[in-house]
Amino acid sequence: MSRLNASELAHRLARNAEAVCRHYLSNGHRQGRYWMVGDVRNTPGRSMFVRLIGPESGKGAAGKWTDAATGEHGDLLDVIRETCGLVDFADVAREARAFLSLPQPEPPRDERRAIHPAPTGSPEAARRLFAMSRPIHGTLVEAYLRRRGITSFHGTGSIRFHPRCYYRSDEHAATETWPAMIAAVTDLDGRLTGAHRTWLDPDGFDPVRLGKAPIDTPRRAMGDLLGHAVRFGVAGEVMAAGEGIETMLSLRMALPDMPMVAALSAGHLSAILFANTLRRLYIARDDDPAGDGAMAALIERASQDGIEAIVLSPRLADFNEDLRMLGPDALRAVLRAQIASRDAARFMAEAA
Secondary structure, X not given: OOOOOHHHHHHHHHHOHHHHXXXXXXXXXXXXXXXXXXXXXXXXXXXXEEEOOOOOOOOOOOOOEEEOOOOOEEOHHHHHHHHHOOOOHHHXXXXXXXXXXXXXXOOXXXXXOOOOOOOOOOHHHHHHHHHHOEOOOOOHHHHHHHHOOOOOOOOOOOEEEEEEEEEOOOOOOOOEEEEEEEEEEEOOOOOEEEEEEEEEOOOOOOOOOOOEOOOOOOEEEEEOOOOOEEEEOOOOOEEEEEOOHHHHHHHHHHOOOOOEEEOOOHHHHOOOOOOOOXXXXXXXXXXXXXXXXXXXXXXXXXXXXOOEEEEEOOOOOOHHHHHHHHOHHHHHHHHHOOOOHHHHHHHOOOOO
């Protein structure tokens, strides 16, 4: 199949406009010939409207959207870019093709070249692993996260799926392959410095392992991690930080527009680097001794930099357990009582 350009991809998405909106703009709803939502980043509301029915091009074309509050407008490729947090058009096109169940194109023959192995565990190996992975729509990663109670995926371009990621229990063991969630670890400038792998069980969601593969260490990180994190959104004056990817994605179910980072461990959480713009830091606490130690160290560092630190505590062991066991409304209530009122008004999603 020949490569599709941006216009052709946009037209194909427009023919499935309602399905696109239901997936990427899940906080909205259909009203007549339009899909209504808060903005192109899937915020709840009614100021943005997407035309679901119309000609393929020209005035009133299907798939075109306008945000009446900001004057922004575009097509469904822009929706994919913004809700998935993507930057490069190649990644947007890859996500669009995956949604449309189209084959991914092979690179032209003259673009192919010999690739030398990268040192095991190096930042370069992490960059290559992330580049070989694909967006999560329609993959085991999406199914895994949904079973963990996480159903909103806007701004999750830092997470991808690899169908056959290598795993060895130790240096002497045979190499196995398992499907995996691959998360990009980046610095404050967005440069990829490492990657985190969560190997998944392809045979279903076990309530004990919570969907992770039946192996000794189903989570591992690689590359340059100290000070860096898996990022969801771009930090400004306010940011939330915690250890686990699932923990922070659970928080985003209640605070969808608050920038967040997952540091991947208690030790790395205590060492995250702060953006110069940061003025208030929410710390998602895990209910264990290591989490308490990281929280104390991070509060001290933030105080030294003039940053207000506010601890967010779950009712159960962590915020993903709160989300799964208590539900999203209870999670919102837990957080509303702990965050500043101005941040609740700015970042908190309303109940569906």
